[in-house]
Amino acid sequence: MAQRIPRLSATRNHFMFRRISVAILSFSVLLAAAGCAESPTAANNDTLNLAWNAQPPTLDPMMTTSVVTRDIMRNVFEGLITINSQNEIQPMLASDFSANETFTEFTFTIRDGVLFHDGTSMTIEDVLASMNRWMTTTSNGKQYFGGAVLTTPDDSTLVITTPAPLFTGLDLLADTSQIAAIQPKSIIDAASVTGVEDYIGTGPYEFIKWQTDAWVHLQKFDDYENVGFAADGLAGDKNAPINEIYFRFVADPSTRLAGLQTGEYDGANAIPFDSAEALASDPSIDSYVNDNGFNAAIFNKQQGLFADPAMRHAVYAGLNLLDIQTAAFSNEDFFSMNGALMTEEQTPWYSDESLDEYNPNDQEAAKEMLDAAGYAGEEVRILTSREYDDHYNGAVVLQEQLTDLGVNATLNVVDWATVLQNRTDPAAYEIFITGFSPVAVPNSLVFLSATWPGWTDDAGISAALGAINASTSTADAEKAAADLQKAYFDYLPIIKYGNKKTITAVRADVTGYDFQTGDIFWNATR
Template identity: 40%
Template sequence: MKYGKIIMLIIVLFTLFGCASEPSQGETSAKTNGELRFAYSQQPASLDTHVNTNTATSDIMRHVYETLLTVDSDYNIQPMLADSWEQSEDGKTITFQLREGVLFHNGEEMLADDVVASMNRWKESAGSRSQFTDATFKAEDDYTVVLELPEQLSTALPALAHSGTGLAAIMPKEIIENASEDGVTEYIGTGPFQFEEWKQDQEIHLTKFADYNPRTEASDGSSGKKEALVDDIHFMFITDASTRIAGIQSGEYDIAESIPYDNVEQLDNDPDVDTMTYTASSLVIHFNKRQGLFTDVKAREAVAAALDIESILKAAFVDEEYYTLNHNFMFVDQLKQWPSDSGKEIYNQNDPEKAEQLLSEMGYDGEEIRIITSRDGDTSYNASVVLLDQLEKIGLNATLEVYDWPSLMSEREDETAYEIYVIGNTLVPEPTTTVFLRKDYAGWAEDPKLETLLKEFRGQASLEDAQDLFDDLQKWYWDYIPAIKVGENQAISATRSTVDNVQYQSGFILWNVSNSK
């Protein structure tokens, strides 16, 4: 297969000693030119990264918000809004020295009180609450923030540096104080682009922040120097794939994501379009474990027994070139640090007779199994259709309910609305932040044994010290089956040939990106 300017970004282990690399973003010119019109397949439900873990939210708002720490292309932790940090010998105190002269988009300087307000709110968010229980952030002076932990936490720094969903964004203190339960109402950060406008169901418009204060180190992954090389970014919500394809070829759009696999050759043959391939996510079947049939682990075992994994992945991702089978709930490229054989015999059984027997043993009596999905996500929708067929073949009364993307995100939070949903989950920095291990994530893994395992893992001095405990988590995963990770996939995006330096690391990177048209 021919790719124009392939950027093969394998999203790998997020640790202090990451094991793969991406091309450096390098030095860039400060000159700006024009705009980027990005044909994006989904509209986010919210732009508040503290309360929303949807990929669409982080893809857009990582250009507006920044974090204390971040990661380079090898996933080593690097400074961003913090200039430095120091951890006490007992691991319970981390002191951050902040950069001076960093301005928010409202013109006010970022100070320690803003960081403390942001972090104390973020640590109560769904993705962070379980890790930072009883932790406190305090301002020692205008440029010093101290994190006090009740006990050492192996996952603290990786969580603060994560550059994907659930971003630990720094916002002005007054924005935090005025936030409602639904989220902040103003989107003000310190990033190279600022929020301009959200036209519902049409676009989100970002503009260059003229007073942005970049770091001086060379750009590398999500770290180092960031520059806005275009004046405007328009994230345009184009749910129809054929419209995205036509638009990237006509020049209406400068970037288009979620390119159907069947269209890759068509774009490769267009001299005005370049394609890029990157590891995007894992495809996951989530069970509602609070209500309905799947509160019984035997029902979840029955689904695991029935699945023909290859058929589901092929329906979603077309060709084996674009998907990988993996029994481990961590990604293939993370297995060097998180190896485990637990569950190999349970994964991809393709044994309908065993599944029928398990359902018979539990006395299944024909209750409806609602699979909720959205056509806005082509791969998860196609996977859901094949899953529906496989469940019907073992005697389950399965139905498919289709929503638009924001409605699907809302429906999955309602424990009375469904039994199963299928969605892509992105790579996480370490095992305990895997979404289906969270008791507050839709599907709800509420198990005391899991909480004990997570506490022990996080209680180690570092991720290296926690490695030997991973197999216990992997074994629990296949014993309890909170969800089933079907496999992992490569995604395809496209750019006009005039667009240079688009990167992907836990999301699209559009700073240091120019457009010469």
């Protein structure tokens, strides 16, 4: 649950942060004259104007792992199950769910009386079509549910039978990175290779319009059917007290901040870290900070220089990750140095296995390793974007450090949507920069997948992921998680810099806002 940071006296030299469940609340402008009538920015009780730092590549959550798409469209789309603030699995469009003792059979009873935004009732045929699409389209679906059989014993029951035990099966189905969104079968049937053409879900807000490069407009769905228990993280009732939400795309952080301070926007995400103290002293604004996963440099392992693991280990050996983190987040109020795949709070998944290999920071050893690996001056293109300041600022220092090692490193700075497009082309880069939100289970870490950009393909990682899913006890899971982390450091698919935080700020009259793996607006009001 998001907690407000206490305001401080302007005479304080620093400010203290509580741990809170962050909100990536965002809001901005870019009003074209043609869109002004439909796109109000004046504050009123019926509209939230949210300034967002990046644009979505698509609004179909099954076609991307972009957090922009995730955070906007989970107001529109829902899955059978979800997670609460403690990462416990809760019902959403399913009224009941279960797994058998061997974790090979997952059964869901769908709720009665749920309407889609087009006014039609959700049926078992819609659920079956949606889940089939999720399993054949998304990274988690293809990797872990390949070969699964879906059956419908009656008009209200879906059974998913997997060919092998899947200990994390329910967690994967509740994962928020690519929601297993239930949509009308007619929409699924009409989908092309680029995604669905109509965004019709069951959520508290319905999609109205996407004005490219400007905003996405959502409107309260008057016939939304609540689950009937208190809101808790991503679970529970979604009351939608605000009628309209505009997600406005404003890449420049100073513009987002200025709009928030003048009241043009009701909130802003990705607040510059050097503005934190000033905002904490502003009585008209509430600021929030929280752990927000980690940033990383993703190696292109399909072709080119870093298809060779010796090259990956060589450059990693020479990096000073503390300097990269400091450049990205200003000071240690906003980051921590830890190379583990999961956080210490995430039992049984956290492990300290192989952490002695994290952040070696040995430039002489790195130069020797580069020579031994046969580096001959090949260009290392680093793909990044200014739309995420922390990504860009860290990338600048990464390039400088690689150059100091004798590596011919260059920055390719583009808009975020282009990063998401170009990272799928193995001929377009050697490294790209991105961030990863917290996940409930290590199997949801997309950079461990052979089908996700960067293309991890390692027998040790695959075996450890398989062992996690074959677990039958906490002890089994702990051992498998440790094995996974050892395999990760042996293979080195990415350079994890360390853990990070983020700052979100909202106008003080906005209440009911919350956060869990992204911002939650469906109970926000003023």
